[in-house]
Amino acid sequence: MDIQVDNLDKDQVGAMIEWLASIGETENGGVTRLLYSPSWLEAQLALKNIMEQSKLHTYFDSVGNLFGRLPGTDLHGKTILTGSHVDTVIDGGKFDGAYGILASFIAVRRLFQAYGYPKKTIEVVSLSEEEGSRFPLTFWGSRNICGTYTLDRVKEVKDSAGIPFLEAMKKAGFDPEKYSSPVRDDVERFVEVHIEQGMVLEKNQKQVGIVTHIVGQRRYTIQIKGESNHAGTTPMSYRKDAVTTASQFISFLTEKAKAIDPQLVATVGRLQVKPNVPNVVAGEVEFSLDIRHHQEEVIDQYCNEIFTEFKRSAESLQIEVTISQWMDVQPVKMDGEMCEWTREIAERKNYRYQDMISGAGHDAQVFGTKCATSLIFVPSQKGISHSPKEFTSLEDLETGIDLLTEVLYKLAY
Amino acid sequence: MDIQVDNLDKDQVGAMIEWLASIGETENGGVTRLLYSPSWLEAQLALKNIMEQSKLHTYFDSVGNLFGRLPGTDLHGKTILTGSHVDTVIDGGKFDGAYGILASFIAVRRLFQAYGYPKKTIEVVSLSEEEGSRFPLTFWGSRNICGTYTLDRVKEVKDSAGIPFLEAMKKAGFDPEKYSSPVRDDVERFVEVHIEQGMVLEKNQKQVGIVTHIVGQRRYTIQIKGESNHAGTTPMSYRKDAVTTASQFISFLTEKAKAIDPQLVATVGRLQVKPNVPNVVAGEVEFSLDIRHHQEEVIDQYCNEIFTEFKRSAESLQIEVTISQWMDVQPVKMDGEMCEWTREIAERKNYRYQDMISGAGHDAQVFGTKCATSLIFVPSQKGISHSPKEFTSLEDLETGIDLLTEVLYKLAY
Numbered sequence: 001m002d003i004q005v006d007n008l009d010k011d012q013v014g015a016m017i018e019w020l021a022s023i024g025e026t027e028n029g030g031v032t033r034l035l036y037s038p039s040w041l042e043a044q045l046a047l048k049n050i051m052e053q054s055k056l057h058t059y060f061d062s063v064g065n066l067f068g069r070l071p072g073t074d075l076h077g078k079t080i081l082t083g084s085h086v087d088t089v090i091d092g093g094k095f096d097g098a099y100g101i102l103a104s105f106i107a108v109r110r111l112f113q114a115y116g117y118p119k120k121t122i123e124v125v126s127l128s129e130e131e132g133s134r135f136p137l138t139f140w141g142s143r144n145i146c147g148t149y150t151l152d153r154v155k156e157v158k159d160s161a162g163i164p165f166l167e168a169m170k171k172a173g174f175d176p177e178k179y180s181s182p183v184r185d186d187v188e189r190f191v192e193v194h195i196e197q198g199m200v201l202e203k204n205q206k207q208v209g210i211v212t213h214i215v216g217q218r219r220y221t222i223q224i225k226g227e228s229n230h231a232g233t234t235p236m237s238y239r240k241d242a243v244t245t246a247s248q249f250i251s252f253l254t255e256k257a258k259a260i261d262p263q264l265v266a267t268v269g270r271l272q273v274k275p276n277v278p279n280v281v282a283g284e285v286e287f288s289l290d291i292r293h294h295q296e297e298v299i300d301q302y303c304n305e306i307f308t309e310f311k312r313s314a315e316s317l318q319i320e321v322t323i324s325q326w327m328d329v330q331p332v333k334m335d336g337e338m339c340e341w342t343r344e345i346a347e348r349k350n351y352r353y354q355d356m357i358s359g360a361g362h363d364a365q366v367f368g369t370k371c372a373t374s375l376i377f378v379p380s381q382k383g384i385s386h387s388p389k390e391f392t393s394l395e396d397l398e399t400g401i402d403l404l405t406e407v408l409y410k411l412a413y
Numbered sequence: 414m415d416i417q418v419d420n421l422d423k424d425q426v427g428a429m430i431e432w433l434a435s436i437g438e439t440e441n442g443g444v445t446r447l448l449y450s451p452s453w454l455e456a457q458l459a460l461k462n463i464m465e466q467s468k469l470h471t472y473f474d475s476v477g478n479l480f481g482r483l484p485g486t487d488l489h490g491k492t493i494l495t496g497s498h499v500d501t502v503i504d505g506g507k508f509d510g511a512y513g514i515l516a517s518f519i520a521v522r523r524l525f526q527a528y529g530y531p532k533k534t535i536e537v538v539s540l541s542e543e544e545g546s547r548f549p550l551t552f553w554g555s556r557n558i559c560g561t562y563t564l565d566r567v568k569e570v571k572d573s574a575g576i577p578f579l580e581a582m583k584k585a586g587f588d589p590e591k592y593s594s595p596v597r598d599d600v601e602r603f604v605e606v607h608i609e610q611g612m613v614l615e616k617n618q619k620q621v622g623i624v625t626h627i628v629g630q631r632r633y634t635i636q637i638k639g640e641s642n643h644a645g646t647t648p649m650s651y652r653k654d655a656v657t658t659a660s661q662f663i664s665f666l667t668e669k670a671k672a673i674d675p676q677l678v679a680t681v682g683r684l685q686v687k688p689n690v691p692n693v694v695a696g697e698v699e700f701s702l703d704i705r706h707h708q709e710e711v712i713d714q715y716c717n718e719i720f721t722e723f724k725r726s727a728e729s730l731q732i733e734v735t736i737s738q739w740m741d742v743q744p745v746k747m748d749g750e751m752c753e754w755t756r757e758i759a760e761r762k763n764y765r766y767q768d769m770i771s772g773a774g775h776d777a778q779v780f781g782t783k784c785a786t787s788l789i790f791v792p793s794q795k796g797i798s799h800s801p802k803e804f805t806s807l808e809d810l811e812t813g814i815d816l817l818t819e820v821l822y823k824l825a826y
Contacts, residue, residue: 198646215645219691230798231680231703232628232772233611236671238796243681244667250660258649267644268656269691271684278632278682278701288691290644359645383651385643 010050010109013397016102020046021094030091030388031098034134034159036064036172043086047101047126054109056124061182063144064128064174070108072121072412078188080118080412082107082404083125085141085363089133093390095195099378099397101126103193107405111413118412120188130363134159134168142366147183151176189338189411190367193376193400195392197360199383207399208353209377210342213294214365215357216331218303220289222249222310225320228275228283239281240319243273246285248313253289253306260302263357264293294331294357332365335372338407342374345406351399376403423463423522426810429515433459434507443504443801444511447547447572449477449585456499460514460539467522469537474595476557477541477587483521485534485825491601493531493825495520495817496538498554498776502546506803508608512791512810514539516606520818524826531825533601543776547572547581555779560596564589602751603780604820606789606813608805610773612796620812621766622790623755626707627778628770629744631716633702635662635723638733641688641696653732655698656686661726666702666719673715676770677706707744707770745778748785751820755787758819764812789816 009015023046024031024039033040044066048058051068058068066086084100104124111118127141135157143149154165166176201209226240250268257266267290274284293299307323314321339355346353356377358364364375378400381391422428436459437444437452446453457479461471464481471481479499497513517537524531540554548570556562567578579589614622639653663681670679680703687697706712720736727734752768759766769790771777777788791813794804 196646197643198648199651200646200648203651217645229796230610230773231682232630232678232705232774233609233613233798234678234772234796235611235613235675236667236678237675238612238616241667241680243684244663247660247663247667247681250657251664254649254654254657254660262648262650265644265647265649267654267692267694268660269644269686269693269695270689271656271686271695272689273682273684276683276685279680279703280682281680282682282684290692292645359647360643361645383642383647385646 008050010054011106013102013106013401014394016106017094017098017397020098020102024088026091026388028091028388031088031094032090032092033086033088034090035087035129035140036168037134040087041172044126047086051105051124054105055112056108060174061144062174062179063140063169063182064172065141065145065182066126068105068124070112070118070122072118074119077120079121079123079184079186080189080191080408081123081125081187082191082408083127084192084194085127085130087129087131087133089131089386091388092386093388095390095392096197096385097130099392100192100194103401103404106401107408110405111409115409115413120412122408122412127363135165138361139363139366142363144182145184146366146370148366151179187371189335190364190371190373191338191376191404191407191411192362192364193378193404194362195385195390196377196380197383197385198380200356201354201377201379202381202383204354206352206354207379207396208346208351208403209356210339210346210353211334211358211364211375211377212339212355213334213357214332214362214368214375215292215294215359216296216299217327217329217361218291218299218325219327221324221326222287222289223322224285226283227281229281231279231281234281240317241281242285242319243282245314245317245319246271246287249310250287252309256306257302261293261298264298264302265359266291266302292359296331329361332368334364334368334374338372338374341410342376342403342407345403345410349402349406351403374407376400421463423467424519426515426519426814427807429519430507430511430810433511433515437501439504439801441504441801444501444507445503445505446499446501447503448500448542448553449581450547453500454585457539460499464518464537467518468525469521473587474557475587475592476553476582476595477585478554478558478595479539481518481537483525483531483535485531487532490533492534492536492597492599493602493604493821494536494538494600495604495821496540497605497607498540498543500542500544500546502544502799504801505799506801508803508805509610509798510543512608512805513606516814516817519814520821523818524822528822528826533825535821535825540776548578551774552776552779555776557595558597559779559783561779564592600784602748602824603777603784603786604751604817604824605775605777606791606817607775608798608803609790609793610796610798611793613769614767614790614792615794615796617767619765619767620792620809621759621764621816622769623752623759623766624747624771624777624788624790625752625768626747626770627745627775627781627788628705628707628772629709629712630740630742630774631704631712631738632740634737634739635700635702636735637698639696640694642694644692644694647694652694653730654694655732656695658727658730658732659684659698659700662723663700665722669719670715674706674711677711677715678772679704679715705772709744742774745781747777747781747787751785751787754823755789755816755820758816758823762815762819764816787820789813
């Protein structure tokens with residue numbers, strides 16, 4: 001593909017978003033850049049190219065994270081890292097991940113043009129993987145940098161076509177045989193900008209969200225076993241109807257989530273009925289439950305209340321209920337000082353901002369356990385994400401870049 | 414298959430149930446006899462054989478209903494018809510349909526042995542089809558006899574393997590080209606015995622159920638369209654969650670069904686969620702609703718109340734709800750005089766009996782719109798039916814036959 005890098009105005013975020021989205025563009029107007037795929041590699045190489053044109057020193061680490069380094073004058077100083085992930089979901093949007101990389105690149109470019117070399121080294125990073133959309137693991141890029149993942153983690157991992165992780169990696173030019181640890185101990189702070197992927201900023205008419213916490217997540221499978229019966233010959237009072245029981249549980253858990261804390265979310269997204277036939281009282285229902293909040297103790301309290309009620313209710317209905325947990329991610333707090341500096345800048349620049357909780361996972365949550373980290377959101381139109389319809393206005397994109405530029409100035413100059 | 418007809422004690426219901434169940438026996442110990450299949454034909458021919466051995470005049474009509482005639486001495490009298498259906502669901506039980514045919518056969522045999530020829534002609538009928546388990550239509554046997562169906566109804570009908578109805582019919586020996594109307598205008602009364610397929614008699618410790626009505630049935634598809642959203646970034650108060658809404662509707666319709674009338678049943682047996690993914694708030698749910706009661710006006714009132722609430726609730730939640738009806742079967746009343754005679758006999762014989770409503774469909778409901786009809790139930794263990802686990806004790810089976818014998822005596826001798 002002929003990418004018009006030279007004609008690109010590298011300070012214009014709109015043009016750059018379209019340019020990066022053209023790599024892996026789908027027929028629906030979305031983007032598919034799965035880890036280690038040809039479009040992924042093309043995007044990383046294209047980013048490397050524009051970074052080099054802007055005088056950044058570029059290099060890849062062993063797992064394909066791309067760095068663009070603007071060296072600091074203080075030779076013994078630590079590094080300020082900023083960026084996001086280059087991979088996408090299948091037929092995803094143009095902004096998720098990509099915007100964070102481009103915002104960091106543009107911010108650093110503007111800083112260099114205005115102020116020259118910083119005191120502290122700044123590196124723009126295009127992280128290799130966050131979404132988990134090709135292989136069944138997430139945060140491959142940031143977890144390697146932070147040392148929570150190594151090659152061992154992926155030795156048995158394959159994609160849905162059966163291609164081994166290590167083979168895909170090698171094919172993209174990152175030969176596992178030549179692996180050397182991508183762990184970075186010199187990173188002092190990490191800053192990420194990202195689209196919100198929700199509708200809070202839009203509803204509140206804010207330009208910027210300053211993320212104070214990234215939620216913890218628990219996922220469960222709830223299985224209800226009642227009794228399958230004839231829909232005509234079984235009076236209501238004799239039934240052990242799994243659909244009715246599931247409905248009561250879902251109504252209960254929804255009301256309870258609303259009552260306990262406005263920040264708590266609980267979602268039943270998947271539900272399966274057996275035998276799933278109109279004229280048979282269902283004997284079995286299985287449903288997923290996704291629970292998120294930024295305070296572990298709120299999740300604990302909520303789980304305790306709903307599961308106690310499920311068990312009590314199941315016993316009184318003589319129905320069997322099984323609750324199995326299959327995900328447990330801890331909440332992560334963003335750095336208080338960095339949040340405060342960001343607020344001060346937003347205030348000074350008259351940006352309409354608000355503190356908020358991130359309900360989605362982000363690379364910032366991996367870095368947040370390792371170094372001082374902050375995460376800045378810009379609005380997502382109608383909250384739509386992971387879709388070709390994902391959209392953020394040029395004004396909002398620009399506000400995010402401007403705020404990031406100021407934050408990086410504060411951190412590195 | 415070598416069926417030991419000659420060694421069979423034709424007055425022993427247990428032996429006869431096992432014998433008939435051996436034709437189309439499945440590896441799970443169930444029975445599969447789909448309309449016009451080889452096992453179906455084998456069963457009809459075997460039944461013809463034992464009827465002939467018991468001096469009944471046998472014949473098939475054009476659609477494969479098998480009749481065994483015990484002629485009455487009153488040559489101008491009408492016919493008392495008794496029997497049930499020979500077809501089964503896939504991997505069904507040994508009693509559903511089969512018991513009714515065998516009970517009628519044994520009862521007529523006993524009457525003939527004890528009293529000789531009746532005044533009125535009695536015919537035992539093994540109806541060709543009731544279940545709708547091969548082709549998408551039900552009551553093929555009784556509806557042909559009653560004139561509600563003709564060959565026209567099945568011209569375009571195929572089974573799930575794509576075999577046309579008329580081809581299957583021809584292959585079983587009932588050539589549509591030689592079709593002559595199976596409508597019977599000489600049938601004065603129809604009596605059927607059947608297993609209850611519910612647990613009312615068992616719970617009430619009764620031996621016999623005298624069916625006063627067969628319920629009307631309505632089936633609907635309810636479609637809920639909300640908004641698919643990110644499970645992490647969408648606060649509870651911003652959601653238009655189709656699963657939550659469906660759960661509220663199902664809880665409401667269940668409570669309302671219980672409150673309106675203890676005889677009313679309402680079942681959500683099938684439910685489908687889109688996109689059905691754990692971390693996505695579901696945008697769409699579709700569920701079935703099966704409603705039954707023996708009084709049209711109760712069904713009307715119930716539907717009116719729940720659908721009004723669904724629409725009110727959907728409007729307030731800004732969610733779209735669509736209600737489509739795809740089945741409407743009227744309730745049918747059994748003949749009051751025949752019910753009364755049956756009660757008197759049960760009383761005299763000290764059988765523990767009760768009046769009841771049939772929540773399932775039966776051939777009796779087709780005959781019930783055409784001639785005086787009665788339906789007698791015997792208990793089903795745990796209410797299980799349409800399963801290899803279907804079971805009724807020999808004592809209960811015998812009670813049903815004895816009662817039927819007495820009823821037929823009253824009607825024909």
